[in-house]
Amino acid sequence: MSAVTTTTVGERTRAPGIGESAPRPDGVPKVTGDFAFSSDLWHDRMLWGGTLRSPHPSARISSIDVARAVATTGVHAVLTHADVPGMATFGLEHRDQPVLAGDEVRYEGEPVAIVAADHPETVRRALDAIVVEYEVTESLVDPSSAEAATPIHPDGNLIRRIHLRHGDPSAARRDGLVTVEGTYEVGMQDQAFLGPESGLAVPADDGGVDLFVATQWLHADRDQVADCLGLDPDRVRVTLAGVGGAFGAREDLSLHVHLCMLALYTGRPVKMVYSRQESFHGHVHRHPARMWYRHHAEPDGTLVRVEARLLLDGGAYASSSSAVIANATCFAAGPYRVPSADIDGVVVRTNNPPCGAMRGFGAVQTCMAHEAQMDRLAAALGMDPIDLRLKNALAPGDRLITGQVLTGRLPVAEVIRTCAEHPSAAVWSDEPMTRPGGAGRTADAGHVVRGEALAVGFKNLMFSEGFDDSSAARCELRDGVVTITSACAEVGQGFVTLAVQIAREVLSVDDVLLAPAETTTIGSAGSTSASRQTWMSGGAVQKACEEVRAALLARVADSHDVPVDDLVLVDGRVASLSGSLSVDLAEASVQPLSADVVHRHAPTSPLDADGQGDAHVSFAVSAHRAIVDVDPDLGLVRVVELTTSQDVGRVLNPLQAIGQLEGGAAQGVGLAVMEEVLVSDGRIRNASFTDYLVPTALDMPPVEIALLIEQPEPGAPFGAKGIGEPPCISSTAAVVAALRDATGLELARVPVRPVDIALGGDALGVDR
């Protein structure tokens, strides 16, 4: 912890606490190149690992011949399914995915064998030398036929159906209503984190293994790995290695068991790093979705009923699909009052690449659809689209389509208004590079039209449906220095900064150390996902610090014979309000104090057979206004400006909050206009950054923050809501709506491709 930046308040200087832009504690090592990401790890005597993957989306395995690979000079291990010591399968919600394929493969890229060797080049040769005989079988690649098709897995092809029925089912069966209908599609987005899947496994003397890996949930990894290795959990020690981004793709296991198997088998440390191409096959993607919607409203715009059928393609294994479809369904109608709803949400299994968690988690897909519907409805009503949204905006006290009443804050109308009313800084530039097409110089000024639109979206924070979520943390105070221990996975979002700020705030100290995140020293912090860590792990840290504070004050009260209520902590001292007592914190903590807590949120309920229940803890809403320039003849697009307002509860670190809003918006822009994993017949056609395009600095516009709306959320530590997901939910919907405004085209599918605009093409049902 070098050079702590301080702020001066009055005559005192102190390190930044809650509400201030404290710098990241890991910022300096990250800029010097000293920060150890999982792919930077190195160990004496280490071997390199690699994975042989299925080239087929669906096939039976007749035989696997490893003899030539084993005989290759420099190879130390070649392992297959028969070598899996413990449970043969793993999985987040259902343990339905084989560690290594045995009799069959169900997706292109499914791991079949693993190798450890002295150099990555030897690994490559060994992999080439493994002979697998496949009997290719017909693959199931159309999700709409999956339910009726022959099961491709013992668990069946239906991963989950949730049929939400809310309110009066006959509410729309009357005259005088305006009805609009549409079918929408969202393509398969990839998290495309920059740090490749990687890790190091070191065999231990006790027959266990130490795994250093980039992940989102250390303890869930440990438990699955332990089961697959046939070891007690305390023999599998997971330490968080530096994470190069996650966005949902590291929630599932990737190379974890493989690495440990190789390390245990060879008795040597083993490192594995996926190539970018392999990475596209090595983690789950965002569920592609097909969504049919029908909205019914009064002539004055009051929503009466929303019907929808959602079909998500879960790919070959379940991952977190059950939770994703629940989210998509619960939030399918958007942040509006909808008295009657019928939403049929289905996620199916196919031989397409497995899908799972990605930032936004189901709400991204349905937001694109419900916002398109709201615009369609506004047009049918002859009503301003923003007025229509304001008219129906949810507010505290309203009931959601799950039947849950909003007991917390949800400033939908404020988010819409502040975003819509924020002045735009967008100008028309003469610079050709700023036109659609960029350096390609395809457009002159007269070829470009501009469009503008607003979209709103919301989702839950934290886990749902009765899941008993918790986070553990420890606070230790010794000699005036605080150490926080938490297994919360820092993936870039800045929890490490927050933990330090919380400790500073509660204990009035400047020096806060963070212990490494590992499974051996502390209990689970839960997953870094679902915008939950500020509430859960921040809450755990807060509680632990408060317990230490209380114990410290009690100790000083006791030893100085003063009432504890008379004591306060200020500027690193324990002081009495009334008298002249002032004890330096370092002195008072020569004898260390420590507190361990496990923090939970208020319990939630499952959803019943009609999708009704108090299934969520809290919600957050955001709006985006997008301004886009389009060259309609060529279909090229440039997003000129994004403006956003977001419901954040309380801003704990302004700079980090801005970072989340800007970064999430970039992923939303990507999904709107350029990002898609192209799958044909179960095969990924663009497994590289050459053809899976994420926005560059020339593609991203400035993101104007209209307002971070601070309405403290009851029950939330510091009143703060998680902020990571909303920025990528309403941004995609806003950009595509702006494209519709510019072109007059329906644009029912994202990502919008140049051909969709230039040839106004049939965007649905085209094989990609």
Added chain:
Amino acid sequence: MRTDPYVLTVNGHLHEVVDGWAGESLLFVLRERLGLPGSKNACEEGECGSCSVRLDGELVCSCLVLAAAAADRAVTTVEGLSATHADAGPLADVQRAFVDAGAVQCGFCTPGLLMAVDALLAGDPDPDELTVREAISGNLCRCTGYGRILDAVDRAAAIRREAVA
């Protein structure tokens, strides 16, 4: 298949590579042989810029440089930044600016961006926004949306202009 031994000059220091393998990129050698893992391996096909280094002052993707062919060229990596621009304190101006501006989240793109920005400011002390965006268009960032990065470049440029003044 091993290469003949060769010598790399990295951040002003000579490194002899005696056990190199055919086809090893400069990125691989820096990270796995020379103990300089600061340059990153996000794609290894020249599409992300996370491996960016300066080769005789030019900004290049080290994943596309054959290590053995970089002998007798001066290589500068992120680990060498503070040495070349030592101002008040151990961090170079661009590094300080990135930390202060909140331009670092996961940090994987950061070393490559620092090299790109350092190269940009060496040639253009007061670049406008479009120039900056084009200069960093070869560096992907998945976390930040580039907003705070642009701010960091402004800050670094200001620090550098002031230092020169």
Added chain:
Amino acid sequence: MTVTIAHTLDDACAALAADPEALVLAGGTDLMVEVNRGDRSIGNVVAIDRVRELRGWTREGDVLRIGAGMTYAEMADPEFAALVPALAQAARTIGSPQIRATGTIGGNVATASPAGDMLPVLVALDAVVELRSSDGGRHLPLDEFVVGVKANALDPGELITAVRVPVLDGPQEFLKVGPRNAMVISVASVALVVDPSERTVRVGLGSVGPVPLRATEAEVLIAARIDWEGGGPLAAVDVDRFGDLVADAARPIDDHRGTAAYRRHAIGVMARRALVRAFGAAEGEAA
């Protein structure tokens, strides 16, 4: 495995003569991608990025001789760009600043990718490729050098030493479509060069065929319609017809980067825009 770092052309040719299987390495922006992926096994290498004779460019009368080792970044030089604007413009669209710093025109030509951004400009300029080996030198027109998808007419032991293009005193345009504003492989591209002294318009097409194409029918039509003497405006019907003919000359395929239909359409749009940029707004009714 030996890496020979050549400093002279003679050294390079001698090394290649000694091992004709050796890989020629200039900027590495194509070769190293294949090596990293494991798609290309690597034996001996002859590095030519320091060969003096391959750097830079010279003007010899009306001919611009571009060293094969000239990088895309170097093409931004205003003096060079003024002599062959379409080539400089194409260079600016390639890859990223990092790629442009080391990628070379010689590499682009040798790789002979259907999407190589130098190629439509070079084919429009009727470029000539200079080759050399230890046995001597020869030259080939570009369209005889790039013979198929990623296929060239290099003999074993041969190197590209330079590319020769005419210096023309007329407008030049290069337009390229890609689904992102930076770092894109071309989905379709059009190069248009005007030679007022010969009264020709030449059009090169990229990414719409196995090799770069010329739109000769369109070229002939429009050359006959241009008011070379008086400088009067083009007729809108002629611009439209020109665009259609250029689009007809394309032989695009469907792939994951774009459909044939879109590519053909884009070619027509870009051709019309390039023509209007070169000759000014058209008059009259469109077809």
